Amino acid sequence: MxxxxxxxxxxxxxxxxxxxxxxxxxxxxxxxxxxxxxxxxxxxxxxxxxxxxxxxxxxxxxxxxxxxxxxxxxxxxxxxxxxxxxxxxxxxxxxxxxxxxxxxxxxxxxxxxxxxxxxxxxxxxxxxxxxxxxxxxxxxxxxxxxRLGPDALALSRDEFGALLAGRTERIKTLLVEQTVMAGVGNAYSDEILHTAKLSPYAVTGRLKAAQLDVLHAAMRSVLTDAVERSVGHNAAELKGEKRSGLRVHARNGLPCPVCGDTVREVSFTTKSFQYCPGCQTGGTPLADRRLSRLVR
Ligand SMILES: [Zn+2]
The missing domain is CATH 3.20.190.10 (MutM-like, N-terminal)
Incomplete structure (x- = not known):
């Protein structure tokens, strides 16, 4: 999408x-x-x-x-x-x-x-x-x-912090919530969290000021880099261009280009997201509800 x-x-x-x-x-x-x-x-x-x-x-x-x-x-x-x-x-x-x-x-x-x-x-x-x-x-x-919230690229660090303060959702859920902040979807939220070295399951309102600094900077750099790569490409080439710039999203099982750990996936019925345990969760894979149900 x-x-x-x-x-x-x-x-x-x-x-x-x-x-x-x-x-x-x-x-x-x-x-x-x-x-x-x-x-x-x-x-x-x-x-x-x-x-x-x-x-x-x-x-x-x-x-x-x-x-x-x-x-x-x-x-x-x-x-x-x-x-x-x-x-x-x-x-x-x-x-x-x-x-x-x-x-x-x-x-x-x-x-x-x-x-x-x-x-x-x-x-x-x-x-x-x-x-x-x-x-x-x-x-x-x-x-x-x-219903759209403010555009993700228009948010200053302070505005970003104010939007996230006190929110109880996991950060992965919040970043794609268009009523809070508009423009980011499943692919770029994976990339932003990987760049910020944050767990997708981190509780939004508990992020420290320094983590919010890094997350805001990651959001800006991931989105502006992607805009620069995409603009000027034919509409037909854009999908390939998007894919080539991704480091963890849709790369389950492949090595992380930053630390070499294996990119992992958490799956839900209709969607999934990817992350790097080495960069984002202290090396520990996140619980995958689908997998744990199978194991049990
Ligand atoms: Zn990594």
Whole structure:
């Protein structure tokens, strides 16, 4: 699932390639992916892309062709939340034939300039269709955006400390809680905790000031490094770029590039996370509920 760095890179890519291009047609392949019905997506036809923005892990393509009563830009925002297997793909040419509903990964296609011309696809591989698209006048109309906490990259050390103070969740759980702090997901929280040499199970509110210093610095460096690596890459190359920069996430059983210990995993029903015992838990593996149940 794309997180802050990849969504930032996708927004950057759209600003470089889609800006000032008019929408020629919108193909909706999976109606259930479009969560709003008023205005309809056909409202976009003839409107010009004026920008792209990121809200946490949400991506917004902007069509701001008016000014409101206060003189601020106004218009429509095509907002998407790319789910686990979701992605935005840029194309220089596209089929003029509308896609058949429910076939293949394509969810929504936007033709720019002319039908069959350049544009972008929102796709989702896999059978569980969770990609969500919203066409709204204000991004705050999207429930997931209205609930977002401050952006992870916008937090000063003091603001970060204030958000974490007194929280009883494990730090791994808290870092991905979008209502507390927006933008970090499963992959980068693994990387941030590894860089900070903190156990994923550490209780948030019990972290010492020095640990919070290190954690805040790790969050900034992991995210900004990933943004720098990602921006400028084609949307198609971003997944590979993300993977190549990871040190523990999705590397179960491989050696830690810092200490050489074997990266380990804790699994839940629908997800898992990875960490290095040597760097993060004093060499002791964390209890894996799935494994301990098997042993018992
Ligand atoms: Zn290590």
């Amino acid at each position: 794309p997180e802050l760095p990849e969504v930032e890179a996708l927004a950057h890519h759209l600003r470089e390639h889609a800006l000032y291009r008019p929408v020629a047609r919108v193909d909706v392949a999976t109606m259930s992916g479009v969560k709003t019905f008023d205005p309809p997506v056909s409202e976009l036809v003839g409107r010009v892309v004026t920008g792209a923005a990121r809200y946490g892990k949400f991506l917004s393509v902007e069509f701001l062709d008016r000014v409101d009563g206060d003189g601020n830009p106004a218009g429509l925002h095509l907002v998407t939340h790319l789910s686990r297997a979701g992605w935005l793909r840029w194309h220089d040419t596209a089929s003029v034939t509308p896609p058949k509903p429910g076939r293949g990964p394509l969810e929504l296609r936007v033709h720019l300039d002319h039908v069959g011309g350049p544009g972008f696809d929102l796709t989702e591989a896999g059978t569980q269709k969770r990609l969500a698209v919203y066409l709204v006048h204000d991004p705050q109309e999207v429930p997931g955006i209205a």
